[in-house]
Amino acid sequence: MDMSWPHQSQPLPRRRALAAATGLAAGILLPTRTSRAAASGPTQASALNAAASYANPVIWQDFADIDVIRVGTTYYASASTMHYSPGAPVLRSYDLVNWEIAGHSVPVLDFGAKYDLNGARGYVRGIWASSLAYRPSNRTFYWLGQIDFARTYVYTATAVEGPWNRLTTISTPYYDAGLLVDSDDTLYVAYGNTTISVAQLSPDGRSQVRTQQVFTAPPSVGTLEGSRFYKINGQYYIFLTRPANGQYILKSSGGPFGPYTMRQVLLDLRGPIPGGGVPHQGGLVQTPSGAWYYMAFVDAYPGGRMPVLAPVSWSPDGWPVVQLVNGTWGSSYPSPAVPVPPRPVTPMTxxxxxxxxxxxxxxxxxxxxxxxxxxxxxxxxxxxxxxxxxxxxxxxxxxxxxxxxxxxxxxxxxxxxxxxxxxxxxxxxxxxxxxxxxxxxxxxxxxxxxxxxxxxxxxxxxxxxxxxxxxxxxxxxxxxxxxxxxxxxxxxxxxxxxxxxxxxxxxxxxxxxxxxxxxxxxxxxxxxxxxxxxxxxxxxxxxxxxxxxx
Structure with missing residues (x-):
């Protein structure tokens, strides 16, 4: 393995020194709410120079409906691909800023002849918002997503490059699903549109044990979807988007099936792409040193939906707070303090x-x-x-x-x-x-x-x-x-x-x-x-x- 300092795959401005007058809100990278995973990770003693900064979008390519996780010191993200094949790309990063495409969770869209352009077409169907998770007990990656509102598919792999194989199909279509591997190794899925439900899967992940409605969005909020499911400090969180201008979170101290209370994370927040939309529908991830980040996407057509990254702190009563720059999602932030990457990522150009x-x-x-x-x-x-x-x-x-x-x-x-x-x-x-x-x-x-x-x-x-x-x-x-x-x-x-x-x-x-x-x-x-x-x-x-x- 090449342990030399990697050449950055992004332009130099992404790594430029942080200007003193960023206007960054106080409380950045508040290292409370450190998860069990963080306690066993490397410390900041081996971190990159935290005086550098990164620019948003961190990826100026179309990767939407992001689910982002960390395994050890490596980050992975999954995205929607609709009718493109193979589907559900898996991106990899060592610093949350520089990313490469490592593989695809869905090798072929074998969900009917329309995905073969055989007598019918699957445009704007196929791989919608789905979920990527890692299960430490069997050292396996899981991808889960519903297709055509008909059923849910689960694929697994021991390495993101593949091979990915279909583990099972589940008759319940888990719309915009978020998969949680709980601390006791139980698998849960949060899903739904406005009416949010939680399902428990069997220990082998092949079938549904139970499902229960846990929340209905109030009329004042409207549509909520894009579930991401977390357990942090013993509490359960379901991260939800209001398309395409808001982000909300549900929190439960009573277990994965609730009851849940709701709080607004952001609404009509100006994003970092001029002319683009509000950052939304992404996921939370924690660095080995305990810092939290929110990776969302910005509607920026004609190019698509572009990933952006912002640090997150936590309120004393356990709610995430996106750190803003002059009241907006920043066009730049201090780079995450992470261990030195083992190698450069493969450029997307x-x-x-x-x-x-x-x-x-x-x-x-x-x-x-x-x-x-x-x-x-x-x-x-x-x-x-x-x-x-x-x-x-x-x-x-x-x-x-x-x-x-x-x-x-x-x-x-x-x-x-x-x-x-x-x-x-x-x-x-x-x-x-x-x-x-x-x-x-x-x-x-x-x-x-x-x-x-x-x-x-x-x-x-x-x-x-x-x-x-x-x-x-x-x-x-x-x-x-x-x-x-x-x-x-x-x-x-x-x-x-x-x-x-x-x-x-x-x-x-x-x-x-x-x-x-x-x-x-x-x-x-x-x-x-x-x-x-x-x-x-x-x-x-x-x-x-x-x-x-x-």
Whole structure:
């Protein structure tokens, strides 16, 4: 193991010295309410320099409905992925600030044909707010989530990289669930929308022993959901969100089934992303030295929902208090005091040449792929898997989150094996999409920019796209580029360009204005695709993908 000082995967400003005049509220990192886990952890004697600071968002990529835990000195977080496969990514960090994608808890969305784009589609279904927990008694990670309001699935793994295997299905759909491993090793689940319930699972985690309603949100508060379940100093807490502008907590000293009392944690709090929303729907986590943090997300469309981090103190009567900067969620805070990381995390930007035998965990397919139609090693080969004129129906479309506030994706693509009618390229993919790519018709290949790919509110296709610019290309390879500015605001521009030598790029087509409606939930993604409009058999090979920031 490399024990040398890690290079930070985030820009240097994230680690800049803390300015003296932060305006940080008093009582930061109040080390009371230290859990049993903290007592056995390393002390601050081995901590990083606490004079540094971090900037929010800690991750400027789309990771929503966060559940965050600590195992030893390592932090893990899980997030929603809707219709993308594999689902439920697991992120890993050693300092709560710099994160990498380590794996996925749900290897394939095997919940019906619609997740295969087979006669139906699963857009905005699939992996919603779910829960990640670690059970010390068997040294196992648990992921738990409901699918399609039908049933709950539980997956387990002894390492977050996998393999993850389905442990069981439970007939009760635990909506927006939070899984608690109690100090006596009993498994409990808090769940529900406005009416909040707690279920107890069997010792093996495979079935439900009992469930009981424990709280109903008062009309003055309205909807509460997004449960996270904790036991801290012998008291039970259910952390709940009021979408999308508030956070509340329930507390019980009488056991996991209550009775519970409620307190507001935050409401209409200005967040750290200009033009973005209120931080909400995340989780609490404690460092080995006893400090507490709240990791939430901010609605920041068109990019999605971005994780932000703030320290938490505790009131004398046992309620969490988010530490604010001048009355707002801070754009920066002192860095958590943690042991020196054992290694640098893997950056979420950079180059992928698709070496090895598997895709790296930064990638997720739009619905489940046809695994007979793609391969990696010496590049990514995408063979046409669907005959369609609609990208939203095309299987084996591979996606990558956009990095904020602005980023550029560049791909090198070998198109020599395309066939007539094939369409391949690089898209900015959401319910309103555009792409740059190649069309081969009548033996002639052109590079084109297409926009006007649209869905309605039921996620049915309403526009399959209109070619708005084109240029001839020769030879067998081309470089395609898409730049996305996902800062919330009026412009939200996406631009496309191409190159025949990898050095000089030519803009193609008008600026594409990315949509910022929240109802699709997931933010824009860069997407690599190859589909047929006439017959299967063609292929492209992507030898290099680079995600870069200015």
């Amino acid at each position: 950079g180059v992928d040449t698709f070496d090895g035998t598997t895709l790296k965990p930064r990638w997720e397919w739009n619905h489940n792929p046809d695994n007979t139609k793609w391969s990696v090693g010496n590049g990514l080969t995408l063979r046409t898997a669907t005959v369609t004129n609609d990208l939203y129906w095309a299987r084996d479309t591979l996606t990558h989150r956009v990095q904020g506030p602005t980023s550029t994706a560049t791909v090198q693509l070998d198109h020599s094996a395309m066939r007539d009618g094939d369409r391949a390229g690089l898209a900015l993919l959401r319910d309103s999409s555009a792409w740059i790519g190649l069309e081969r018709d009548g033996g002639v290949t052109r590079v084109v920019m297409v926009d006007g790919l649209t869905m309605d509110g039921n996620w049915n296709t309403t526009g399959t796209g209109t070619e708005v610019a084109s240029a001839p290309v020769s030879g067998g390879r081309v470089w395609l580029r898409a730049t996305a500015d996902i800062r919330p605001g009026a412009a939200r521009p996406g631009t496309f360009s191409y190159s025949t030598d990898g050095t000089t790029f030519t803009r193609l087509g008008p600026v594409f204005s990315m949509g910022n409606d929240w109802r699709f939930f997931m933010g824009y993604r860069f997407a690599l695709f190859n589909h047929a409009t006439q017959a299967l058999g063609g292929a492209v090979r992507i030898t290099r993908f680079e995600l870069s920031v200015p």
